[in-house]
Amino acid sequence: MELAALLAIPLLGCAVLALLGHRRGAPEINGAFSLATLAAAAALTVRVIENGPLRLWQDQFFIDPLNVFLVALTAFVGFTTSLFSRPYMRVEREHGRLTAGSMRLYHSMFQMFMFTMLLALTTNNMGILWVAMEGATLATVLLVSLYRTAASLEAAWKYFILCGVGIAQALFGTILLYLAAEPVLGREGGALLWTQLDAIKGSLEPTVLSLAFVFLLVGYGTKVGLVPLHNWLPDAHAEGPTPISAVLSGLLLNVAIYAVVRCKVLVDGSLHTHFAGNLMMGFGLLSVGVAAFFLSRQRDIKRMFAYSSIEHMGIITFAFGMGGPMASFAGLLHMTVHSLTKSAIFFTVGHAVQKTGTQIMDDIRGLLGANPTIGWGLMLGSLAILGMPPFGVFASEFLILTTAMHEHPWATPILLVSLGVAFAAIFGKVQPMVFGETTARRLPHPPAILPVFVHLAAVLMLGLWIPPYLAEWYRQAAKFIG
Amino acid sequence: MSALSALPLSGQIINLLAAVLLLISFAMLVQRRILSLIDLFAAQGAVLCLSTVLVAVTTGQRHLYFSAAITLVLKVVLLPWILHRLIRRLNVKWDVEGLINIPTTMLVGIVVVVVAFNLALPISQLAGTLTRPTLGIALATVLLAFLMMITRSKAVPQVIGFLSMENGLFFAATSATYGMPMVVEMGIALDVLIGMIIFGVFFFQIRTQFDSLDISHLEQLKEK
Secondary structure, three states, rough: HHHHHHHHHHHHHHHHHHOOOOOOHHHHHHHHHHHHEEEEEEHHHHHHHHHOOOEOOOOOOEHHHOOOOHHHHHHHHHHHHHHHHHHHHHHHHOOOOOHHHHHHHHHHHHHHHHHHHHHHHHEEEEHHHHHHHHHHHHHHHHOOOHHHHHHHHHHHHHHHHHHHHHHHHHHHHHEEEHHHHHHOOOOOOOOOOOHHHHHHHOOOOOOHHHHHHHHHHHHHHHHHHHOOOHHHHHHHHHOOOOOHHHHHHHHHHHHHHHHHHHHHHHHHHHHHHHHHHHHHHHHHHHHHHHHHHHHHHOEEHHHHHHHHHHHHHHHHHHHHOOHHHHHHHHHHHHHHHHHHHHHHHHHHHHHHHHHHHOHHHHHHOHHHHHHHHHHHHHHHHHHHHHOOOOOHHHHHHHHHHOOOOOOOOHHHHHHHHHHHHHHHHHHHHHHHHHOOOOOOOOOOOOOOOOOHHHHHHHHHHHHHOOHHHHHHHHHHHHHHHH | HHHHHOOOOHEEEEEEHHHHHHHHHHHHHHHHHHHHHHHHHHHHHHHHHHHHHHHHHHHHHHHHHHHHHHHHHHHHHHHHHHHHHHHHHHHOOOOOOOOHEEEEEEEHHHHHHHHHHHHHHHHHHHHOOOHHHHHHHHHHHHHHHHHHHHHHHHHHHHHHHHHHHHHHHHHHHHHOOOOOHOOOOOOOOHHHHHHHHHHHHHHHHHHHHHHEEHHHOOOOOOOO
């Protein structure tokens, strides 16, 4: 029941907003649908807290500790982003950067994007997971090119082709997975259902599964933005409207990591070696290192934070690659806090860019003078994402680093140097943007400050105290990720 | 040769069709006329449809008839028709300029096929189906389509390469496992169709912006 509502509400929202078009109330209706989705997600979460994991509709859907908190997080960030996009998109419209038609497309596809991500998270079928991931690309690709500038068209084309090719590799991996499972489960046995595969993973053919994992990791890894498959990510984040950058960075990357982790569990069960983990650690470290060094070369504020997303996805992939209860716990925590912090940062960046009329960091100065809340929001958000205590990112990065020192000491210096370089790059660029003389102007609509500080408060809370049921989910999920 | 003649007749025909598929992939790799390229894509779809029907008849897998019907409607009729319409509307009859010359592309293509066969060897020994030798060809088709996307500089051939890659994946699914579950195949077909429509929208957007469909215009966003 709750699940049906969770999936139906965004789908209905997509249809309603497509029909309504750009009428005055469209942003509010978008917000209302997102709020209803959040309510459904909350109801589902409460039910899982009370009754434990669920399997629904002939096992086609299932909710376990690993995906329940991601569903709640996705619905929550979706709602706050819709709050942020209300004043943001109005200002864009009044500056003449968007037409009525593109507003209709934006609101409708925003809901569609939420639907595909929630479907990808809740489905039990690896094939449907693939279809939903591709659907998420399709829903956002026209949003990246919403401004119709040469640069945004190029970003969208790159996004479409690279993610399309990448995800095609994941489909080949899924076919191989099915090939391995079919002799054991039979055609009618639901040989692509994850719960079924998990139950028999010990008897899956190891050679097929290891090849399948390579394709799956490359495929979904393209969407995660792992180096060297990351080329689409900074462009898509920088050229699309800021609410889309926020949900791409905060939510889509998480869902892609989730897909990789699901596959890793199956492969580990079949191979009994550290093959999958080693691959993920390699890709993760490479992403952290490369992204950190690219950070200092950025001039565009949204590009810089996009590279920061690549860096954090690298950290998360590395953590899951290491495996073990502690590292997986830290990886899950890092997914949560990164998603909250990064979307909060993009909210403030969006308002700051509108105020100053440029994305070039050298031209953004004195945000504190222009609007103290935006200035402090950007400053605190940047400190949080850089892993300053007492924010939650510090807690998860600390856990990952200590585990790495224990199990893979050779990796620790690479991680520490990268984090240091990233700190210097981001802090050195954010500081002059926040302080100094202002050049900003007044905006016709008051900025949405509430989402920023709600997110940062949540990240602060996770750094100091994790609610017991959340910690319990992390522990249970970490146990079976292994 | 004895291993081949041990196969039943239908198996031999499927192997033949797989070989035709590979040939068409090579033809697409070097074809420079865009209209012929679309025709080749339609032919590839037709071969795919035929082999699916043949597998369905031999093995009695009923749902493969539906897959074959989807292939026929989508890849032989609908997508080539959309592409033809787009070409007419955009008025682009020009020949395609390759980034690498034809002989080099062919040589790289041969290397790709050898790699694909080696990669698929351990798996096709396990597949245990009528069609198992063809998995290598399916992988080769995917990689050749990938190569085609890399070597072409215009938008339309890149998209055809993308669709051809999907053909290869579909053939892999049929030959390795007698097709994916129905609901997944429907989803994939839907994604391909929507993707094609979005490509169409893109063509017009790129065209209005740059007065050309040459995607080498799309190389401004780089790290400085």
